[in-house]
Amino acid sequence: MHILEIEGVSKIYGSVKALQNVNLSVRKGEWLAIMGPSGSGKTTMMNIIGCMDKPSSGAVLLDGVDIAKESGGALTAIRRDKIGLIFQQFHLINYLTALENVMVAQYYHSMPDEEEALKALARVGLAERARHLPGQLSGGEQQRVCIARALINYPALILADEPTGNLDEVNEGVVLDIFRKLHREGSTIIVVTHDPEVAREAERVIVLEHGRVAKEVLNKK
Amino acid sequence: MFWRMVKGALLRQKGKMLLIAFTIALGASLSTAMLNVMLDVGDKVNKELKTYGANINVLPKGASLIGDLYGVSGGSGVADKYLLENEIGRIKTIFWAFNIVDFTPYLETAAKIGGNDARLAGVWFNHHLALPTGEELDTGMQNMKNWWRLSGGWLSDADDDGAMLGSLAAERHGVKPGDKLTVEARGRKKQLQVRSVFNAGGKEDEDIYVTLKTAQELSGRPGLVSRIEVSALTTPDNELSRRAAQDPKSLSTKEWETWYCTAYVSAICYQISEVITDSAVKPIRQVAEAEGAILAKTKLLMLLITVFSLAGSALGISNLVTASVLERGSEIGLLKAVGARNFPVSLLVLAQIMIAGLAGGTAGYFAGLGFARVIGHSVFGAAITVKPIVIPLVAVLTLLVILAGSVPAVRMLLALRPAQVLHGR
């Protein structure tokens, strides 16, 4: 069963063709990595998968719903319900504690629930740092808060944008461990990355070039 | 390269620079307007007060005001002493001639109407005067008594058969506008037509006003007047002027000069007595004192309001400048990252803001002049005099506000490490 199906998607900004007739299917529970050099269309691809932008043509079926046909407001609702986002820059709100940062996602989704948010932090090993402000956390810890926030609403799809780009090797290892654990538990993960080390962890890697899928590699475990 | 960067910021960051210029323009216009108004409010309020009565009385030396008294006429104080009508114009030739707003002569005489006692006063209503200096002006009661309520119009100076009656006099003699009335004074009789009745809310309500010529004819005193009321713009009294009022001879030469060349009411009185033969010139203390007090308070009030609203707007503007400098944190971080030292970076930012500020300040100054005009016309019904001193004041104020707004912000940004700024943390 496919959680995401992209059929013949193109995206044109003025005269720039960011994506040209891309086709891609992602199975439920699959771990996919998207690679490619700068300007290959990675960011546009992420925007479309993350429901933050709509394709110029083609269909994007997320959990059976064609997001290309939805309005802005409905897209916001779909993003809220189906997608968990993880960023290179973590993007924690710096005046809220780790716990509150997780609760913000609950708040926009449904109901803030402190206990559940604590559990999510415990899952990424940060239970005892829950009351700290982002400024008091290391980069790795901040990224784990970001992951906890992405997981809190049980998204159908976890979308990670260069999740280890701002981390040292030790923390990169910690984050990848969490990803492996999530994968074992059956989460669907799409990671956009430059880093071949990170991409190697995925089951499948696609490489974008000039807005097209140039290469597809299946990693053997 | 420095100027290229300054130019680049000004031209390519038009929006931000315009915002800074606009804010500074606003502040500069407010301060220009307030300062101009403040510096002029004294004159304006003074003129306003002046429309409510004379503040100087010119009498023949040795004569007395006793004729004005309640019911007393004739007696020790009333001597047959008069001033000459043809000297009145000289009042407009004294050192402080420009401060003389209006004046009118009075010739008062006791009269009888149908057997009843009445008081008759001959005055100028709106008399045209050609001075020996070639200057011409219109002056008289009409300008000095604008709180009188008239049923009918003012008498004209050529209307020698007309009269204006005070409301109490009209009641007593049972006449209304249009009626005829025979006045008898010192054996002469004259028929006058009542042109209008006025309510002055004062002692004048018991009097009959006619042209000076009529009064001179009736009383048989051609070319003479019994007193002159003068309304002059004056500077509030101080210790010096009080001393001078007691005895001008007690002043030292230097004090004398200061006193003579300041528009104190006592100095103006002294100067009038110099030009009118055998005159005693007295300030009407009720008016002079009250005006002094009110003017002083008004000026102080305006000064404080100006200072506070300037302080308030300076705070707001420097706040904005701070915000717009902080906004450029990443640019400053970048400059430092490529190796710029603190001083040139600060200079660059300051230069950009100063240029924007100069443009804004200049625009604001002229907008402020316009605003002062609006205030002048809507509040005082007259243009506010533009004072050149305001230009350096506004320039210094604007400079201070810009510095106060930008220097701490620039210092704060410089204190950060470039990496922190660039990563937006």
Next chain:
Amino acid sequence: MTMKRETFFLKIVACSLLRRHSKLLTAILAVAAGAAIVSGLTTIYYDIPRQMGREFRSYGANLLFAPAGDRAALTADEAGKAALFLPADAVVGVAAYRYNTIRINEQPFMAAGAALAEVQKTSPYWLVRGGWPRAGQEALIGQEVADITRLVPGSAFTAVFTDRQGKSSEHAFTVSGVLQTGGTEEAFVFMSLPDFENMAGAGGFDIVECSVSLPGADIEKLAARINEEIPGLAARPVRRVTESETVVLTRLQALVYLVTVVVLLLTMISVATTMLAAVAERRREIGLKKALGAPSASIVAEFLSESLLLGGLGGLLGGIFGFLFAQMISANVFGRPLSFPLLLLPFTVAASVLVTGAASALPAKSAARVEPAIVLRGE
């Protein structure tokens, strides 16, 4: 344990204000400065007539009571009744005068008897060389009387009073001081009422001068009412004084009003730009919230409540400072404390909330337009 959505909303707003000290401080400062100036100016605006009104009392009496029609004098009873119509807190002084002719060295002068303490209040502009009469049989003589009789402070004179029957009596007085006014008063001899009655016997008042700290229109109304209620007494506003006061006060008020409006405008612009800068600086945060699924309405609501809270806080602070500022002006200019309309404080807070809200509407709207995609790499 779930938390109410509203509670968490408030928590976000409160945290965003409390944990961003410096930004909060600048924004509150901007609002408070504006609120202080505006509320201070408003207080002054409303207090100008009262405060300047007192200054205008140096003009002297602005309301006269005289016997109406052909009556010769007012009884003390009538004068007292009329004075009761004057609002007690506005009365500066009420001086009742009696006049009669006396002779000094065979020359006739007008003597006036009055409660001299009240005269000092109604005629503050009198310049007295020497002193006011304190003991009995002391008199204040006008400059003109002094010129004619050559009396100086301290000299003694004899006043000859002739009553209606033609009977003369002699009374010894000492000159306490010489009066200069530039007006008719300089030809009078002033003495205390008991001394006057001792000489001329009991009798009614010729005129009552009142100095009342009220605007011109109120004086006119008061006079009309007194005329209606007390027959035989004519209350006359001294229009030269009342109208000059009205005009100057109106002008001053208009001036302060204009300044207030301009400062208010400046405050609004200042707050709006501060909020705009805040939006610009928080674009990433807004983008993140949108990426997390926050609807635009929610972003606008957060932003607006933040600025409203700011407005309220700044307004409260500004209201208090504004009062202090008005108090300072009043103490400096008028040397009197100010009556602070308590209603002005909630009004100031409400106005600041309104102004901040209005000024933040545009920034909030622009916040809602932030694209969530900016949180992704490469932006």
